[in-house]
Amino acid sequence: MSLAILTCRAQLGVAAPSVTIEVFLSGGLPTFAIVGLAETAVRESKDRVRGAIMSSNFKFPQQRITVNLGPADMRKSGGRYDLGIALGILVASGQVPGELLSLSEFYGELSLSGDLRPVPGILPAAIQASKCDRSMIVAEENAGEAALSSTRVYAAGSLLEVTAHLAGKQKLRQAEFVENPQSDVGVEDLRDVRGQAQARRALEIAAAGGHNILLSGPPGAGKSMLARRLPGILPPLNYDEAIETAAVNSVLGIPFDSSRWRQRSFRAPHHTASAAALVGGGSDPRPGEISRAHNGVLFLDELPEFSRHVLNVLREPLETGEITISRVERQADFPARFQLVGAMNPCPCGYLGDPKSDCTCSAERVKAYRAKISGPLLDRIDIQLSMQRPAKECLRADAPPGEATSVVARRVLAVRNVQMLRSGVCNAELDGDRMEACCILSGSAWELLDQAMDRFVMSARAHRRVRRVARTIADLAGEKNISADHIGEALGLRGLNP
Structure with a gap:
């Protein structure tokens, strides 16, 4: 009996909850089962993983293979678990050393030839992997994106390259994010x-x-x-x-x-x-x-x-x-x-x-x-x-x-x-104490705003928004406090209100 444990992450909105990939090899009739609330694309990974392992000149174990994706009550979808499942099988069968598995997270969809394909949602996973101080092994196409948030990202083109890296034979390329000059193509004047x-x-x-x-x-x-x-x-x-x-x-x-x-x-x-x-x-x-x-x-x-x-x-x-x-x-x-x-x-x-x-x-x-x-x-x-x-x-x-x-x-x-x-947010997001501290009106400004409240039957929300717009107008004028002129212009800019 052999067991290999790896880490990957699911995609849930822009969150990336951790998923533990457990691969267990035991005696009995050769079978390949994936458990842990796996959806269709994950269940289909059995054929992709088998083809990738055999195409990479490894032996596919003729044993009972059980892959558990935990936690069991969270749905798993997509092909992002292919690389982790394949490596788990190779490590559990003794064909690849597993000493480095606990230090990394593995992402990538496998082709039948063993090539590694990119997967969506790699950046949220990289953010969480960086917080947990783990490195990442991802497809070449995902490496630049993952390097935005994680400093230890290794780019791989195939399953064979990943196994060589784990065996210490040939290190994978460490990806680095290089911010290119920002293009203004498409910006209209x-x-x-x-x-x-x-x-x-x-x-x-x-x-x-x-x-x-x-x-x-x-x-x-x-x-x-x-x-x-x-x-x-x-x-x-x-x-x-x-x-x-x-x-x-x-x-x-x-x-x-x-x-x-x-x-x-x-x-x-x-x-x-x-x-x-x-x-x-x-x-x-x-x-x-x-x-x-x-x-x-x-x-x-x-x-x-x-x-x-x-x-x-x-x-x-x-x-x-x-x-x-x-x-x-x-x-x-x-x-x-x-x-x-x-x-x-x-x-x-x-x-x-x-x-x-x-x-x-x-x-x-x-x-x-x-x-x-x-x-x-x-x-x-x-x-x-x-x-x-x-x-x-x-x-x-x-x-x-x-x-x-x-x-x-x-x-x-x-x-x-x-x-x-002044406040850590733009004026449109001012609220509560920050708004009271930043939107200081003169006496005449308050009078004008009070008159507008009565005349236009403005809501409390509209009242706050007029003050925020007036704060912006005062900022453009370089004024510290809000005057009646600023309130007047802000009210004029709500001309469609009933």
Whole structure:
């Protein structure tokens, strides 16, 4: 009787709980059984492992082989356990020494030829392996991603290379993360936007404070154009934010790109997207668009065209910055702290309030169109701006361009640095004592805000959000306290509120 014990990790949301792989060889009729709540892809590993061992010129034991994946009450899925199972069989049968097994974690799907294939979700596993002070042996394609968080990552191309490493014959290459210069390919420049001074100002305020923004205007006013230029003026991700974002992409199996990993994501799902597509779902929960936009921008164009039910699922993530997906057999948590940018027409035909075009919509149609966006969702959007078409003089070839993205981005970065030093979070996330300490209003500012509360019947949430926006406006002006002018501008930026 022989026993080999190895360590791997499962994938559960962006968590990576430990899984112990126990391989036991005993006498009896030759059988190969995998126990421990293994799903189909794991059970099918029996054939992959047998083929890989024999293709690597090892002997497949003609004994009773039992593989236990513990804990037994946690579902195991995917091909990530193939390498660990194969090594366990080789160690238990005495063909490979097992002294180094307890120091490492093993990840990789095996081909029938013995080659090692990459698996999704390697970064969350690397984060936990680093905390446990274990090295990792992974496929070549996973090595760069795993090296983001773990300093001892070894890249292997095949089962044969891993066995040579364990036997001390030939060491595997130790992967190192080298951060390439960040690429700005695909970043659109704000100078392309002609006119729209108020909208550009609103976009800068939204970027500086991390505020949600809704743009309303006729077709061709530049709403989508402005929204797509927001990521370019946002500060680059810091290391912790970049790791969080990369972990979500890792779970989805998106290839890691070291030249773009500090760029903020920009997600723009179509208005036909379902609630599950937006927040995530499935029997094996996977992240949706709001998690893919974590630490970045979620752009919802033609906002009223989305299902009302779909829009309402955004309400909790907008407040908490995370989403919990619960199914009968499992539950997964995903990060979802995104900046919401919405764009819409003022009515179904798009020309309500346009001085140069007549609106053909009845009052009932306009009311039904706007009712698709619930009051509680609007309440969570800090900046709600009505736009008009740019003047024709701004569109001439000889008209002066607006400020470039690089210029605005420097101002935004300077203001964000002030916020981080002051409270450790951007202004949109201020709450409790931090908000009271940072959002100090003058007497006249309080009076103006009190009048607005009575006139517009603002909720307590809207009251806090106006103060946060005013704090950002004061920061852009270099002011320590919030004045009535700052409150006035913040109120003006909620022009769509009832």
